[in-house]
Amino acid sequence: MRAQAWLNGVMAVALLSLSSAALAGATPSKLPEDEQGFVKAVGKLNRSQLVALLGEPAHAEDVKLKDSGRVVASIWHYHNINKDAAGAYYPTTELDLIDDQVSVVVFLNNDGSDASTGQSYEVQPNPADL
Numbered sequence: 001m002r003a004q005a006w007l008n009g010v011m012a013v014a015l016l017s018l019s020s021a022a023l024a025g026a027t028p029s030k031l032p033e034d035e036q037g038f039v040k041a042v043g044k045l046n047r048s049q050l051v052a053l054l055g056e057p058a059h060a061e062d063v064k065l066k067d068s069g070r071v072v073a074s075i076w077h078y079h080n081i082n083k084d085a086a087g088a089y090y091p092t093t094e095l096d097l098i099d100d101q102v103s104v105v106v107f108l109n110n111d112g113s114d115a116s117t118g119q120s121y122e123v124q125p126n127p128a129d130l
Helices: 002-023 035-042 047-054
Strands: 059-064 071-079 092-098 101-108 119-122
Touching (some): 035 101, 047 071
């Protein structure tokens, strides 16, 4: 009887933890490696959530307003985090951020120096997820 009560208590705590995380809009602990899954997932994340999941980018360029110095856009490069349909890693994944959200994802077969040769996706975040 005591074991059953203990198990019920543990289950209740686990369910409360899961439901509160869902209500708080918790981010995934790991992003998908495939193109479509990755694009869909990053469209729901802000700048700080991306850094928490991926770490700081290997390369970053910021576009700032002249009058205030506020960053309004950024280009971030990460290396070897996404796979193509054949399962090979793209050397570079570029995330183009406007304000605090990803607007474009580009999968590149180079070090990031030539963005014209990659597979590009515009991110259309669901307003309900923001």
